[in-house]
Every structure is written in structure tokens, then in C-alpha cells.
Amino acid sequence: MTKPSKAPETAGAKYKRVLLKISGEALMGPGQFGIDNDTVSRIAEEVRDAKELGVEMSLVIGGGNIFRGVSPAAKGMERASADYMGMLATVLNALAMQNALERVGLYTRVLSAIEMTAICEPYIRRRALRHMEKGRVVIFAAGTGNPFFTTDTAAALRAAEMGCDALLKGTLVDGVYSADPKTDPKAERFDTLTYHEVLMRDLKVMDQAAISLTRESGIPIVVFPIGRRGGIVGALTGEGPSTVICDK
Numbered sequence: 001m002t003k004p005s006k007a008p009e010t011a012g013a014k015y016k017r018v019l020l021k022i023s024g025e026a027l028m029g030p031g032q033f034g035i036d037n038d039t040v041s042r043i044a045e046e047v048r049d050a051k052e053l054g055v056e057m058s059l060v061i062g063g064g065n066i067f068r069g070v071s072p073a074a075k076g077m078e079r080a081s082a083d084y085m086g087m088l089a090t091v092l093n094a095l096a097m098q099n100a101l102e103r104v105g106l107y108t109r110v111l112s113a114i115e116m117t118a119i120c121e122p123y124i125r126r127r128a129l130r131h132m133e134k135g136r137v138v139i140f141a142a143g144t145g146n147p148f149f150t151t152d153t154a155a156a157l158r159a160a161e162m163g164c165d166a167l168l169k170g171t172l173v174d175g176v177y178s179a180d181p182k183t184d185p186k187a188e189r190f191d192t193l194t195y196h197e198v199l200m201r202d203l204k205v206m207d208q209a210a211i212s213l214t215r216e217s218g219i220p221i222v223v224f225p226i227g228r229r230g231g232i233v234g235a236l237t238g239e240g241p242s243t244v245i246c247d248k
Helices: 024-028 037-051 070-074 079-103 125-133 151-161 195-201 208-217 231-237
Strands: 017-022 056-061 108-112 137-141 166-171 221-225 243-245
Touching: 017 024, 017 037, 017 151, 024 037, 024 079, 037 056, 037 079, 037 231, 056 079, 056 125, 056 151, 079 108, 079 137, 108 125, 125 137, 125 151, 137 151, 151 166, 151 208, 166 231, 195 208, 221 231
Parallel strands: 017 056, 017 166, 056 137, 108 137, 166 221
Antiparallel strands: 221 243
């Protein structure tokens, strides 16, 4: 299969087409749940800054700030039903991000793996590619459209389908650590890792299905702090704090 055409290479950006994975929790800001408008607006401004580098952007946003399917399933709810509820939460976040992106002047499309044509477009690969080629920011909602798969796996899948040069994973810390740095002061931070090292060490970066898929597709994962202003551009240019996961 021929790899999709990409934007011309631009000075400063190491990647020409990327998928940005943001957790739902990153949208909470200082709150404990829901969507913090100031935080969403800041992230939208940073996506605009990344677009100004000439980078083609797509996004996958989790739903953990509204509903996380695994937790209710553990308490007795049917897992498939809980996961579908989580997918709907990702659509809410996608619409909020779309609104914020359009406020800063970016043309944006939300494509959902579960059809709901009154509010967004159904996911069609060729349509998504065309939107990106036209310079629009594409937000992929509703995960893969199937239960038992996380939004991390959805991000890896869409990155492969879009022919992305990198998957940017925004987290609340400045890279990948051997343990949770908030609870373990001796946690070791890594600048680079291989996919194999992530899997063998069982590092909680993304789930194993997502790591395996990016490995098979040859897509590097760049883990960076989404809560720090300039984090997205720093990840794209290599000038900000990050951990890069790829085959060395």
C-alpha cells in the first residue's frame, strides 16, 4: 500500500504528520472530573502552534475525565456496556476540543467510530486522509468502535492508518519512568527506550496492544508533558522534555 502524501518538510519539526494522544484526565485541569475550559483552550493554542510548524495533526482523546469503562466493569457492570459508555465520553471530549480549536482559527473535523451523523462524521479512512491533506485537524472519537480496546490502542491504530511519522503521547509527567515518580523518589527517567524494553519492563506507558501495533508499524512514540505550556511543540522539535520509544 502506498503511504499517504504528507506536508512539505518544515524547519524545526522532526515529524511531518503526527497523531496526538491526550488522556481525558488531562482535560480536567485542576478539577477532579469533567472538562476545564481554560485547560482545553491552552491545549488548542498549542495545537495551533504545532500546525504553524507545517505539521499535519490528528488527535485521539480519552474519556477518563467523564467515564472510565474499566472501573464500573470491576464493580459488576457488563464490560461491553461500560466500554461503550466510555466511548461516548470520548465523543463529548472531542466536541469540546473541536470547539476550542475552531476558536483559535483551526478547521477541525470529528470522525467517530460509532455513527452519530447529527453531530460528527463517521470514520472513513480515505475521508480522514483527505481532511488532513487539506490542512484540517482531525479528531478521532469513540475509540476503535469496539469494546475491550483502549483509546491507546485506538490511537496506535489510527496513527498506522493515517501513515503518521510519530505518535505523541501527552502525560502528566515529563517522560517515561521506571516507577511512578510521584510515589517513588528513586524512579529512573528514560530519554529513550525500545518497544521491547517497554514490554519487558511492563512500563505503564500505553497498553501492550498499542505498543505492539506501533512497533509493527515502525511508528515512534514520543511521551511528553501535556500540562506544560509548549509541550507539544517541544515534542515535535525535540527541544522539550520527552521520552522517545522506537527501535534503536
